[in-house]
Amino acid sequence: MTWQSQSLALLTASFIRPILLAAAAWLLLCVLKVRHPASRHAVWSAVLVGMLLLPVVALITPQWKLPVLPREDSVTQTSLRANDNADYDVSGSPAGTTASPITAPTPQSKVFERPAPGTMLLWCYLAGVLATAGYRLTGWLLLTRVLSRSKLLLLRKLPKLRQSADILTPVTVGILRPSIVLPAGWQSWDTATKRAVLAHEFAHIRRGDTRISFLIRLAKCVYWFHPLAWWVSRQIAELAELSCDAVVLAKTDDPAGYARILLRFAETVNAAGHRTALPGLSIASRSGMDHRIDQVFELTNGNLRRLSRPKIILALLGFPVVCLAATVGLTSQATHPQPKPLEVAQLQRPSATLPRPTQQPPTPRPKFDVVSIRRCNPNGLPGSASGEGGGRGTGPRYSPGRLRMQCMTVGAMMQLAYLGLFGDGDGLLNYLPSIGDENWLSKAPGWVTSDLYTVEGTTADPAAKAPAASGQRDADKLLERMLQTALEDRFQLKLHQETKEAPMYNLTVAKGGLRLKPMEPGGCTAPDPAQGTPAPRGIFMTGEWSQSGKTPPCMIVLHTAGPDWGLDAGGQTPGNLTGMLSKALNRHVFDKTGITNLYTFHLRFAHDESTPGNLSQAMIQSMFRRTDLPSGPSIFTALEGLGLKLESTKGPQGHYVIDHIERPSEN
Numbered sequence: 001m002t003w004q005s006q007s008l009a010l011l012t013a014s015f016i017r018p019i020l021l022a023a024a025a026w027l028l029l030c031v032l033k034v035r036h037p038a039s040r041h042a043v044w045s046a047v048l049v050g051m052l053l054l055p056v057v058a059l060i061t062p063q064w065k066l067p068v069l070p071r072e073d074s075v076t077q078t079s080l081r082a083n084d085n086a087d088y089d090v091s092g093s094p095a096g097t098t099a100s101p102i103t104a105p106t107p108q109s110k111v112f113e114r115p116a117p118g119t120m121l122l123w124c125y126l127a128g129v130l131a132t133a134g135y136r137l138t139g140w141l142l143l144t145r146v147l148s149r150s151k152l153l154l155l156r157k158l159p160k161l162r163q164s165a166d167i168l169t170p171v172t173v174g175i176l177r178p179s180i181v182l183p184a185g186w187q188s189w190d191t192a193t194k195r196a197v198l199a200h201e202f203a204h205i206r207r208g209d210t211r212i213s214f215l216i217r218l219a220k221c222v223y224w225f226h227p228l229a230w231w232v233s234r235q236i237a238e239l240a241e242l243s244c245d246a247v248v249l250a251k252t253d254d255p256a257g258y259a260r261i262l263l264r265f266a267e268t269v270n271a272a273g274h275r276t277a278l279p280g281l282s283i284a285s286r287s288g289m290d291h292r293i294d295q296v297f298e299l300t301n302g303n304l305r306r307l308s309r310p311k312i313i314l315a316l317l318g319f320p321v322v323c324l325a326a327t328v329g330l331t332s333q334a335t336h337p338q339p340k341p342l343e344v345a346q347l348q349r350p351s352a353t354l355p356r357p358t359q360q361p362p363t364p365r366p367k368f369d370v371v372s373i374r375r376c377n378p379n380g381l382p383g384s385a386s387g388e389g390g391g392r393g394t395g396p397r398y399s400p401g402r403l404r405m406q407c408m409t410v411g412a413m414m415q416l417a418y419l420g421l422f423g424d425g426d427g428l429l430n431y432l433p434s435i436g437d438e439n440w441l442s443k444a445p446g447w448v449t450s451d452l453y454t455v456e457g458t459t460a461d462p463a464a465k466a467p468a469a470s471g472q473r474d475a476d477k478l479l480e481r482m483l484q485t486a487l488e489d490r491f492q493l494k495l496h497q498e499t500k501e502a503p504m505y506n507l508t509v510a511k512g513g514l515r516l517k518p519m520e521p522g523g524c525t526a527p528d529p530a531q532g533t534p535a536p537r538g539i540f541m542t543g544e545w546s547q548s549g550k551t552p553p554c555m556i557v558l559h560t561a562g563p564d565w566g567l568d569a570g571g572q573t574p575g576n577l578t579g580m581l582s583k584a585l586n587r588h589v590f591d592k593t594g595i596t597n598l599y600t601f602h603l604r605f606a607h608d609e610s611t612p613g614n615l616s617q618a619m620i621q622s623m624f625r626r627t628d629l630p631s632g633p634s635i636f637t638a639l640e641g642l643g644l645k646l647e648s649t650k651g652p653q654g655h656y657v658i659d660h661i662e663r664p665s666e667n
Contacts, residue, residue, distance in 0.1 A: 010055075011121060011122075011125055011225075013058070013328065014054070014055070014223070014226070015225070015226060016328060017051075017054050017058075017325045017326065017328055018047075018050075018051045018054070018223065018226060018228050018229065018325075019228060020321075020324070020325040020328065021047045021050045021051060021054075021321060021322065021325055022047055022228055022232065024321045024325075025043050025044060025046070025047045028043060028317070029043060032305070032307070033305055034305055034306065034307055035304040035305050036246070036304040036305060036306040036307075037239045037242035037243045037245075037246060037295070037299075037304075038207075038239075038243040038246065038306065038310075039305075039306045039307040039310055040235075040239050041236060041239035041240055041242075041243050042307065042310040042311070042314060043307070043310070043314065044232055044235050044236050044239065045212050045215075045236055046314040046318045047232055048212070048215055048216065048219055048232055048233070048236060049215065049318075050318055050321070050322045050325070051219055051222075051223060051229065051232075052215065052218065052219055052222065053322055054322065054325060054326050057322055057323055057326040058326040058327075061323055061326045061327050062327055125225065128224045128225060129221055129222070129224065131224075132220055132221045132224045133221045136217050136220075136221060136279065139278060139279045140279055142278060143173055143278050143279055143280065145166075146164055146166045146167065146181070146278065147162070147164075147173070147181070149164065149165075149166060150162040150163060150164035150166075150181060151163045151164070153182075160177075160178070160179040160180055160205070161179070161180050161182065162179055162180065162181045162182070163181070163182050163183075163184060163186065164181050164182075164183065164184070165183070165184040167181055167183050167278070168183055168265075168268050168269055168272055169183060169265045169268060169269060169282050169283050169284050170182050170183065170186075170197050170200075170201055170265075170282070170283045171201075171278055171280040171281060171282045171283070172201045172204040172205060172209070172210060172280055172281045173210065173278060173279070173280035173281075174210055174280075175210055175211055175214050178204070178205050178210040180198075180201040180202070180205070181280075182197075192252070192254070192257055192261070193261050195251070195252065196248050196252060196257075196258055196261050197261070197283060199244075199247060199248045199251055199252075200244045200245065200247070200248050200283055201244075201281075201283070203243070203244040203247040203248070204240070204244055204281050207240070207243065207244070209240045209243075209244075209281055210280070210281065212236060212240065213237070213240075213279070213280070213281060214279075216233040216236060216237065217279060219232075219233065220233060237281075238288065238292070240281065241281075241283070241292065242292065242295050242296075242299070245258070245292075245295070245296055245299065246299050249296065249299055249300055253300070255296050255297050255299070255300045258296060259293045259296055259297070262283070262284055262289065262292065262293065262296070263289065263293070265283055265284035266284045266285070266286065266289045268284075269282075269284055269285060269286050270286050365481065365484075365485045366461070366464075366478055366481050366482050366485065367459075367482055367485040367486065367489070368403075368457030368458060368459045368482050368485075368486055369458055369459050369460055370457065370458050371455065371456070371457045371486045371489075371490060372454075372455070372456045372457075372667055373453055373454070373455050373490055373664050373665075373666055373667060374453065374454055374666045374667070375451070375452065375453060375454075375666060376394075376406070376407035376408075376452040376453055376454045377407075377452070378394055378407050378452055394406055394407040394408060394452075395407075395408065396408070396416060398479070400464070400465035400475075401458060401459050401460065401461070401464050401465040402456070402457070402458045402459075403456070403457050403458075403479050403482070403483060404454070404455075404456040404457075405453070405454065405455040405456070405483075406454050407452050407453075407454055408452060408453065408454075408455075409448065409449050409450065409451065409452060409453075410447075410448045410449075410451070410453060410487070410491060410661070411441060411444060411448045411449040413453075413455060413483065413487060414441065414448075414487060414493070414656075415440070415441075416480070416483065417480055417483040417484045417487055418484065418495075418656060419440065440655045440656060441655065441656050441657075441658065442498070442655060442656070442657045442658070443657050443658045443659075444658050444661075445658075445661065447663065448658070448661060451663075453664075455483075455486065455490075457482060457483065457486055459482060461478070463475060463478055464478045464479055464482070490664040490665075491661055491662060491663075491664050492660060492661060492662040493658070493660070493661050494658070494659040494660040494661070495656050495657060495658050495659055496656070496657055496659060497654050497655070497656055497657070498654070498655060498656075498657050499652040499653060499654050499655070500652070500653060500655065501650050501651070501652060501653070502587075502588075502650065502651065502652075502653035503587055503648060503649075503650055504587050504588045504589070504590065504648075504649050504650060504651050504653070505581075505585065505587055505588070505589045505590070505646045505647065505648060505649065506589075506590050506592040506646070506647045506649050507574060507575070507577070507578055507581070507589055507590065507591055507592060507593060507639075507644060507645075507646060508592045508593060508644070508645050508646075508647055509574075509593050509594075509595070509643060509644060509645065510639075510640055510643050510644060510645040512643060513643055514574070514593075514595065514599075514642065514643040514644070515641070515642055515643035516599045516600075516601075516642055516643065517599075518597040518598060518599060519570070519571060519597075519598045519599050519600050522551070523551070523570065523571065523598075523600055524551060524552050524553060524554040524555075524570030524571035524600065525551050525552065525553045525554060525570075526554055526571075551570075552568065552569075552570035552600065553570055554570050554571035554572075555569070555570065555571075556568075556569040556572055556576060556577065556579070556580055557569070558580040558583060558584060560607075561604055561632075562629045563606070563607060563629055563631050564604050564605060564606055564607055564631055564632040565584050565603075565604070565605050565606070565607055565611055565613075565635075566603065566604055567580055567581070567584070567601065567602075567603040567605075568601065568602050568603075569599075569600065569601040570600050570601075571598045571600070572598060572599065572600075572601065573591075573593075573595055573596055573597065573598060573599070574591065574593045574595050574599070574644060575591030575593055575595070577601065578590060578591050581635075583613065584605075584611045584613055584635065585610065585611055585635065585646075586611075586612050586613060588651070588653065589646070590649075592647075593644070601642070603638050603639070603642070604632045604633075604638065605632050605633060605634060605635040605637075605638040605639075606631040606632050606633060606634055606635075607631070608631070608634065610634060610635055610636070611634075611635050
């Protein structure tokens with residue numbers, strides 16, 4: 001389930017769950033025939049507290065999902081449909097050139113896309129929360145100003161009294177330490193009015209109505225979209241006033257006189273017109289006074305039924321009801337297996353480097369006939385990893401029908417298997433062990449990148465026995481899939497793909513245009529496998545590379561040149577360079593030049609923080625050994641000399657996450 005559908009389900013569930021609480025409260029009041037305002041106030045206050053606790057309780061209770069939301073796969077298809085006509089280039093280079101691993105699709109042109117319904121709903125909800133919270137904050141700021149200008153009345157028998165000329169009627173304010181604010185001129189009130197007002201306001205303080213009033217304002221911010229939240233809040237406010245009215249009538253036993261006092265305050269408020277209401281409990285308001293007067297006289301007609309010990313009863317009954325309401329959730333109308341967070345292979349061209357998931361019908365995965373695994377001690381391995389198939393150093397070894405991962409970490413083997421053993425068919429020279437520098441793997445146990453193993457697999461499959469130099473990339477890819485199967489079977493490996501925003505570059509034409517002349521016919525040596533001429537693939541080399549005045553081959557070579565990088569290419573478009581530029585920059589580079597002519601390129605640029613290379617630290621130290629020579633220009637300056645430019649951008653970059661892995665049994 002995507003986060004858009006989760007937000008949609010959460011908000012719609014937040015609309016249904018409070019209704020269940022209100023229905024339970026209404027049923028309780030009807031069955032027990034509770035009519036006293038204090039008891040009714042306690043019941044609806046419990047509903048308010050339950051509404052605020054629902055999101056928290058829902059996190060720890062099991063969920064009963066009602067399939068009423070739109071199907072989630074339709075939302076996914078809507079988000080993908082906007083990109084149906086976009087031309088995606090995963091590596092920034094055409095087929096046949098080197099591609100950087102796990103590149104997310106990037107559209108060639110930016111088009112405004114309407115947000116998904118879940119996204120729009122979430123933003124609307126947050127906008128409503130901010131609007132209501134801003135209104136409440138304005139009221140609190142006004143209250144602070146009023147209190148700062150009020151005068152404290154130093155009366156021994158009546159503490160917590162203040163006087164202010166900014167209010168019209170008595171009001172009780174404050175949460176932790178509430179106080180009563182009287183309007184100017186209260187000294188002229190008759191004794192009956194003073195007794196009634198003080199009895200009413202002190203009843204608010206004893207009952208803790210100011211704290212309930214704060215919860216009312218909080219609930220209106222959280223549930224601003226729910227009519228029930230506003231109705232319950234109004235009920236609680238009215239019942240709080242009636243409960244305090246009952247306290248006054250119990251002391252004065254004069255409903256007619258008390259009603260006249262309430263009417264005088266209501267007329268004062270009505271004559272003053274609309275004003276910003278303070279976040280407190282006022283004795284009178286502009287509306288609802290006629291119903292309140294009727295309730296005042298009803299309080300004196302008989303003993304209205306109460307709840308005995310309401311706090312205990314509501315706690316025992318309310319908590320199970322809240323838990324039951326929290327179990328109700330919403331889900332889509334039908335559940336379908338959804339794609340992983342980034343199934344780039346479903347959006348990219350067939351030449352992409354990520355493994356394409358098998359749809360249907362499922363076919364048996366290719367595997368080696370024999371696989372041997374054993375721990376390795378690198379100290380007993382003389383030689384180097386250079387060369388293909390020979391030597392006893394660490395690294396991959398390839399021969400037709402045989403693949404040997406000699407004294408390598410499991411993480412390095414995974415990189416070869418899932419990011420490309422031969423790049424895009426570029427051979428072992430293109431292997432870059434970049435476990436430490438490229439964050440392509442997450443949640444890997446420490447031994448995955450420290451313990452060394454030798455894994456050797458052999459197969460009699462004729463499709464895997466074609467020599468790599470002949471350009472049989474299908475054989476290369478088959479060995480990659482066999483290595484994946486060996487890791488998943490013997491190491492119990494399970495992993496999935498995710499994406500995150502990462503910095504990238506666009507290769508564009510600088511101002512003034514390209515400063516190169518198109519290559520003349522015959523300007524590079526065309527590949528001829530029969531004569532041993534290498535195929536037009538990009539390769540990586542450690543050390544100087546030179547053609548000694550010969551016609552350069554029609555290929556791309558990234559190599560080291562003293563303390564610098566070197567990039568030489570023959571018969572290539574500027575866009576063909578993006579794969580090797582990605583390796584040097586350790587960022588994905590995308591072709592935005594639009595140039596299709598072929599050129600010959602010779603670049604020298606410094607090995608600095610901008611071009612760290614997609615390499616491990618050990619390989620970096622072994623490659624750039626010449627420190628006695630001055631370093632060349634930066635990659636940006638070198639490209640500008642050719643009329644090209646790198647522009648910073650961002651995009652989704654894929655990486656693998658390990659779900660499970662175990663040490664293997666050796667054989």
